[in-house]
Amino acid sequence: MQKGDSSRIILEEYAISNAVEHSIVQEGEPWSIEKFAENLKVEIIREGDNGRELEFDLIGCAPALANAFRRILLSEVPSMAIEKVFIRNNTSLIQDEVLAHRLGLLPLRADPRLFEYPALPVSEDEDASDQDTLRYELKVTCSLNPHPRKDSRRPEDIYINDNVYSRDVKWVPLGQQAEIYPKGEEQLGVLESDILICKMRPGQEIHAFMHAVKGIGKDHAKFSPVATATYRMLPEIKLTKPVKGEMAERLKGCFSPGVIEIVRDKKNGPDDREARVKNARYDSCSRNVFRHNDLKECVQLTRVPDHFIFTIESLGALPPAVLFLEAVKTLKAKCRTFIEEIDNIA
Amino acid sequence: MGEMKSNDYNSLKRAEKFRKVAKHIEDKWKLVPAFLKGKGLVKQHIDSFNYFINVEIKKIVKANEKVLSDADSLFYVKYLNVYIGTPDVEESFNVNRITTPHECRLRDLNYSAPISVDIEYTRGNQRIIRNNLLIGRMPIMLRSSNCVLNNKSHFELAKMNECPHDPGGYFVINGQEKVILIQEQKLRNRIILEEDNKGCIVSSCNSSTHERKTKTNVVGKGGKYYMRHNIFQDDIPIVAVFKAMGIVSDQEIMQLIGTEEEYMRRFSASLEECHTANVFTQDQAIRYLSNRRKQKRFPTSKMGVVDEIKDILAINILSHVPVVDFNFKVKATYIALMIRKVMQGQIDKTLIDDRDYYGNKRLELAGSLLSLMFEDLFKRFNWELKQIADKNIPKIKAAQFDIVKHMRQDQITNGLAFAISSGNWTIKRFKMERQGVTQVLSRLSYISALGMMTRVNSQFEKTRKVSGPRSLQPSQWGMMCPSDTPEGEGCGLVKNLALMTHITTEVEEEPIIRLAYNLGVENVNILGGEEINNKNVYMVFLNGNILGITKNYIRLVNVFRLLRRKAMINGFVSIYPQHHHRCVQICSDGGRLCRPYIIVKDGESLVQQKHIEALKHGFKTFDDFLHEGLIEFLDVNEENDSSIAFNESQIEAGTTHLEVEPFTLLGVCAGLVPYPHHNQSPRNTYQCAMGKQAMGTIGYNQRNRIDTLMYNLVYPQAPMVKSRTIELINFDKLPAGQNATVAVMSYSGYDIEDALILNKAAIDRGYGRCLVYRNAKCTLKRYANQTYDRIMGPMIDSNSKKPIWKHEIIDNDGIAAPGEMVENKKVMVNKSMPAATMNPVNPANVQTQPDYCDVPVLFKGSVPAYIEKVMVSSNADDAFLIKLLLRQTRRPEIGDKFSSRHGQKGVTGLIVEQEDMPFNDLGITPDMIMNPHGFPSRMTVGKLIELLAGKAGVAEGKFHYGTAFGGSKVEDVCEELVKHGYNYMGKDFFYSGITGEPLQAYIYSGPVYYQKLKHMVQDKMHARARGPRAVLTRQPTEGRAKEGGLRLGEMERDCLIGYGASMMLIERLMISSDMFDVDVCNTCGLMAYRGWCHSCQTSASISTISIPYSCKLLFQELQSMNIVPRLTLKNSGD
Known part of the structure; x- marks a missing residue:
């Protein structure tokens, strides 16, 4: 296999042999902030799923930087989650600990920036500060439906409240919170309404108070503000030889739809099909070309090492763009601390 | 064989022709669920028990129907009938209520039903008939014909707190679930040719009747033939036995054995020996035998020598061969046959029987074991009645002697219950003493319970180092699972039944005998030795007894099979010719292993696509297939007389049967493994052992149970890659494991030696989270001196007016409240016991408070637990019974054991933050990282395929199948991956989570079903600085339970x-x-x-x-x- 452009990560059939060579993008010349600032580009590509998903390109930086943002988004940007559950009554089938765990994983609407981190020894009793705690209540009792649908034996028809959903978790103002947050439930409630918490049967009851606090994903995954934040390097596909005719069709089938297009050119003779790379961006990098011995000679699969396609899927408490900015702020703060520490040594 | 080779080309051609004819039968496997639908997986246990309580018990009572007394010749008790009712419990005195198994489990009761008899007896001069008299209680097998769960719908079962998927087949004794394991035994009543340790050829016969068990041997020693039997001191010249049986002339003896030159030559020395010993007449022979009898310690017999020896010959020697009016003809023929077998064995050593051959084995089930036990107890019961009658009738009393008043029911009740609960099977009349016949049903997981129901225990000594009985026998095919056996001492001796194995119960002999005679079998009694040993005839046996001879054995066998297929004969009766012994064996005895096969006629399977369609639509059941003669059961011996095709394409000209479905040759536990045919075989064996330790769900009623120990998974999942067996045994409804996204790569150094890396975020979200339930129990007894145990409320601290720390969680009733957290050394039940329980406290009847000492139920354990529920009830002795269920929720930690379904276990080596885990283009981080070094030496290719199929299944949104010898093909799975934009090899482009750079290698990743095993660090961790010491030596105690020291050995x-x-x-x-x-x-x-x-x-x-x-x-x-x-x-x- 011929060695291609050394500035690209080459996807070979069985390995990515030059993967490590690109850890430092700027080889040779000394790193300068000006040059970095000049090269760094951020392009927003797509915003989707009710503004909960953001795809943007981070171009011109080392993977370490992109990765730092990813890691911070996953585990260090704070969010609010239920931390303490005070169970008054739980006669349902679900165990107290499991119920508490499930409640803890519910995503909340609250903006973590409005709250403090909880005071360190979290007080055992229920009086908590309105500065760092949100209080919720879940009170559901299952009963027989007095007016069941005729001839139906389906649980949802003959019982009331047989399914406990996340919408049954209600926000309860603490201290001054009712005045500070006039929008209340809308601003601080539970994000999704239809998360099934528990199933019940008549006579069973759940009554619990919950305290939500601000925390980070490092402590527990429930505090992570994103479903996931990830990046991938921009794929690049080069055709080293023209691919024509039937081969072109096969080549097209080897990649994700829209990656390879077939151009018809009269000059190419009777079978006028020829494959061209249309847009390699959305290729899944499945490398299935390598299954065809004749095709693999004609293609070189590479990835651009300093072009990151960043995707942030927010849980919904904050828009992904804001989350990214938070991540940047966190990184900045961390750098400051680090520099301070270094200065202190000297 | 030689013929086969010369005709190789021709047969190939013929095979080619048939290959074209053979049509693939789509969905043939649907026959398997149809087969299992009837009685489920433990049908053998239930059938056996049903046979016992409905048929055999009546036979036993009939055989022992009369009790007579020596004191009064007119006195008698006669049993007219016996029946077993439905299980009940005594609510209060003489008030009984139908019970459920679950109530018995919770209340520590016996799930047993009354045994009632109708009797006729004499009281004075009156003859009285009493009906429905209770003589004892019979433990009832769950789901048997007398069980309340029999034929109940899911809804009804749920109402009784019973899981519909629970197989039944076990007993509930004192609240414990007990299984009577299947016992593997040597064949009885057949002639087995063996070689003894001196190199002599022995043909031996273990006779077994209801009365006795004896062993008769015929030995060929030094060119002569002898009989070896327990009641004789040493080897008896065989001719003397013949003469004692009334066959005096040498010619007659010789004719019985066979008049071929070779046999005559070999036997002449024996004849001569008899002459030199001066034994010529029957009388001489009998005296000769009498002198060689083992001396009895108490010579009690009043009979003369002649009668005594004749009696012995009739009863003790080959006791299963019936002798009517001292006509020894059949018995002599039988002995002659044994001699002939010895001679044949001497001529050709290959004829020596293989003791490990499965046709020479019988399996003993709960029914037959219980019938032995019941008969023993019933005989003792009658003997005791006789003793009472003997003692009481001569006494003159005001009330006439009424035997009914002396019938005690507790003897039979306790005898049966004790035998099942202890597993000690002591049968006095057979001098049988066996331990460990029953075991507590393991409820660790659903699979462990199922696996236990199919377990077969061998009688062979476990300590002996012989490979014969332990190695895999070719005749085990389809009967015993080739994978499921433990490692270590029980290896190969403890086996498990395959999925479709059926164990026969006894079938009435009478009709078969009549049929055989009608089919041209001639009785040996009317024939001489010359005719019996004619070259052209075959001898016919029924259950090891000579039935007669037949000239046209082929016709006999064929007609017999035809009648069986037409359901005129019971389907479990087998018939097969043994050519080198020139005989036809008919078997109708219980304990044979058999298995259904599709019948093939003229190279075409009788089961056609249309039949399967009818089955699918529910127009037909499995029984219809049997009745229509499309499918029949073959036992191991008859299998040997058949040519069975593995699949449709292998049907040839001589093929008689077709395998129903190849995956059924595996058992329940091995059926969980996806793609087992791609794995190295020991790996499947390891998984069979580990599947039983996996936690998950144990039944739909798991939350209602109060077991001593129960492990549950919080979020169990059905496996992404299923198998047909998984669906058949409902493992997908009661799963034990979770589908983890696994990346096969190395990560840090914490994954060496099979350690696993877990993703912390996955654990946070509930992966591997488990619940551990334990119980605490106490009873409040009443004592003989009118004192009783009591429970007190919490002790109140006088200063703070609050309960003391130890009593913090107990309610006013003295029992801990549900929902409370229990810490080490806290009291759960504040019980106290009177100091003096034996002697009356105060004889002067002065009412004073007796002294009490505290015997609280304490919680022990370094990690606190929660009280899930409290049960207050009463047990069989009417004592209060308090049970508490304690719960712990555990998240996986370093050192917890996990295993895939391919015998690949490993402990958690490191728990890694999500951001440190590698991620792929889609942003997927694995839940688990497994080191690739686990693969080359283990050769678990099945796991690789499982991952691939799981990945494709997740992408496509469907379950793939990894059924043995079938399942989704790798090729198709790869295509499916490509369709969804994945690499066809299942390898993805990953980035390091730590540096953010791409990894050099493509990573094989996808979902694999992982089981969490019961071994957890929390139950094992142990350290000690200071602590308790032994009283005698003052040295630190030993063991974790006693907080012991770590020994410097x-x-x-x-x-x-x-x-x-x-x-x-x-x-x-x-x-x-x-x-x-x-x-x-x-x-x-x-x-x-x-x-x-x-x-x-x-x-x-x-x-x-x-x-x-x-x-x-x-x-x-x-x-x-x-x-x-x-x-x-x-x-x-x-």
């Missing part, structure tokens, strides 16, 4: 000695163990006490030294046996 000691670390030795062996200061008298060298030497009566020269307490103990013990150890002390400086 002999080998460790050797190391320290070798290294020369003397101070370290002193520290570990004395200072941190049992150091003790003793005073030693320097004058006498004995130990002094408090500076005073008792032997010298002085305190003049006493020194204090430190020695191990155990050393001091040794000196004192030596002194007590008159050995005086004296210590001579020196200053260390000298």
Whole structure:
């Protein structure tokens, strides 16, 4: 296999042999902030799923930087989650600990920036500060439906409240919170309404108070503000030889739809099909070309090492763009601390 | 064989022709669920028990129907009928209520039903008939015909707190679920040719009837033939036996054995021996035998010598061969046959029977074991009645002697219950004593319970190191699972039934005998030896007994099979010819292994696509297939007379049967493994052992149970890659494991030696989270002196007016409240017991409070638990029974054990933050990282395929199948991956989570079903600095349960000695163990006490030294046996 452009990560059939060579993008010349600032580009590509998903390109930086943002988004940007559950009554089938765990994983609407981190020894009793705690209540009792649908034996028809959903978790103002947050439930409630918490049967009851606090994903995954934040390097596909005719069709089938297009050119003779790379961006990098011995000679699969396609899927408490900015702020703060520490040594 | 080879080409051609004809039958496997639908997986247990309580028990009672008395010749008790009711419990005196198994489990009761009899007996001169008289209680097998769960719908079962998927087949004794394991036994009533340790050929026959069990051997020794039997001192010349049986002439004897030149030559020495011993007539022979009898200790018999020996010959020798009016013809023929077999064995050693061959084995099930036990108890019951009658009838009393008043029911009840609960099977009349017949049903997981129901225990000694009985027998095919056996001492001896194995129950012999005679079998009684041994006839046997001879055995066999397929004969009766013995064997006895096969006629399977369609639509059941003669059961011996095709394409000209579905040759546990045919075979065996330790769900009623130990998974999942077996046994409804996204790569150094890396975020979200339930139990008894246990409310601290710390969680009723957290050493039930329970507290009847001492139920364990529920009830002795269910929720931690379904276990080596985990283009981080070094040596290719199929299944949104010898093909799975934009090899482009750079290698990743095993660090971790000591030696206690010390053993000691670390030795062996200061008298060298030497009566020269307490103990013990150890002390400086 011929060695291609050394500035690209080459996807070979069985390995990515030059993967490590690109850890430092700027080889040779000394790193300068000006040059970095000049090269760094951020392009927003797509915003989707009710503004909960953001795809943007981070171009011109080392993977370490992109990765730092990813890691911070996953585990260090704070969010609010239920931390303490005070169970008054739980006669349902679900165990107290499991119920508490499930409640803890519910995503909340609250903006973590409005709250403090909880005071360190979290007080055992229920009086908590309105500065760092949100209080919720879940009170559901299952009963027989007095007016069941005729001839139906389906649980949802003959019982009331047989399914406990996340919408049954209600926000309860603490201290001054009712005045500070006039929008209340809308601003601080539970994000999704239809998360099934528990199933019940008549006579069973759940009554619990919950305290939500601000925390980070490092402590527990429930505090992570994103479903996931990830990046991938921009794929690049080069055709080293023209691919024509039937081969072109096969080549097209080897990649994700829209990656390879077939151009018809009269000059190419009777079978006028020829494959061209249309847009390699959305290729899944499945490398299935390598299954065809004749095709693999004609293609070189590479990835651009300093072009990151960043995707942030927010849980919904904050828009992904804001989350990214938070991540940047966190990184900045961390750098400051680090520099301070270094200065202190000297 | 030779013929086969010469015709190779022709047969190939023929096969080619048939290959074209053979059509693939789509969905043939649907027959398997249809087969299992009838009675489920444990049908053999239930059938056997049903046969016992409905048929056999009546036979037993019939056989022992009369009780007579020596005191009164007119007195008798006659049993007219016996029946077993439905299980009930005594609510209060004489009020019974139908019970459910679950109630018995919770209340520690027996799930048993009354055994009632109708009797006719005499009272004085009256003849009285009494109906429905209780003589005892019979433990009832769950889901048997008398069980309340029989034929109940899911809804009804749920109402009874019973899981619809629970297989039943076990008993509930004292609230414990007990299984009577299937016992593997040697064949009875057949002639087995063996070689004894001296190299002699022996044909032996284990006879077994209801009365006795005997073993008769015919030995060929030094060119002569002898009979070897327990009641004779030494080997008896066989001719003498013939003569004693009334076959006196040598010619007649010879004709019975066979008049071929070879046989005559071999037997002449035996005839001569008899002549030299001067045995010519029957009378002489009988006296000869009488002299060689084993001397009885108590010669009680009133009979003469002749009658006695004739009796022995009739009853003890080959006792299963019936003798009517001392007509020994059949028995003599049988012995002649044994001699002939010995001769054949001497001529051709290959004829020696294989003892491990499965056709020579019988499986004993709950029914037959219980019937042995019941018969023994019933005989004892009758014997006792007789004793009572003998004792009481001569006495003159006001009331007439009424035997009914003396019938005690507790003997049978307790006898049966004790046998099942202890597993000790003691049958007096057979001198049988067996331990470990029953076991507690393992409820660790659903699979472990199922696996236990199919377990087969061999009678073979476990300690012996012989490979024969342990190795896989070809005749096990389809009957016993080739994978599921434990490692270690039980390897190959403990086996498990395959999925479709059926174990026969006895079938009535009478109709078969009649049929055989109608089919041209001639009775041997009317024939001479010459005709019996004619070259052209085959001898016909029924269950090892000679039925007669037949000229046209082919017709007999064929017609017999035809009738069986037409359902005119019971489907479990087997018939097969044995050509080298020129006989036809018909078997109708119980305990044979058999298995259904599709019948093939003229190279075409009788089961056609249309039949399968009818089955699918529910127009047909499995029984219809049997009745229509499309499918029949073959036992191991008949299998050997058939040509069975593995699949449709292998049907050839001579094929008689077709395998229903190949995956059924595996058992329940091996059926869980996806793609087992791609794995190295020991891996499947390992998984069979590990599947039983996986936690998950144990039944729909798991939350209603209060077991001593129960492990549950919080979020169990059905596996992404299923198998047909998984669906058949409902493992997908009661799963034990979770689908983890696995990346096969190395990560850090914490994954060596099979350790796994877990993703912390996955654990946070509930992966591997489990619940551990334990129970605490106590009973409140009443004692003989009118005192009773009591429970008190919490003790209140006088200052704070709050309960003391120990009693914090108990309610006013003295029992801990549900939902409370219990910590180490907290009281759960504040029970106290009267100090004196035996003697009356105050004979003067003065009402004073008896003294009580506290016997609280404490919680032990370093990690607190929660009280899930409290049950207050009463047990069989009417004592209060309090059960508490304790719960712990555990998240996986480092050191917890996980395993895939391919015998690949590993402990958690490291828990890694999500951001440190590698991620792929889609942003997927694996839940688990597994080191690729686990693959090359284990060769678990099945796991690789499972991952691939799982990945494709997730992408496509469907389950793939990894059924043995079938399942989704790798090719198709790869195409499906490509369709969804994945690499066809399942390898993805990953980035390091730590540096953010791409990894050099493509990573094989996807979902694999992982089981969490019961071994968790929390239950094992142990350390001690200071702690309890043993009373006698003052050394630290041993073991984790007693908070013991960590032993510095002999080998460790050797190391320290070798290294020369003397101070370290002193520290570990004395200072941190049992150091003790003793005073030693320097004058006498004995130990002094408090500076005073008792032997010298002085305190003049006493020194204090430190020695191990155990050393001091040794000196004192030596002194007590008159050995005086004296210590001579020196200053260390000298």
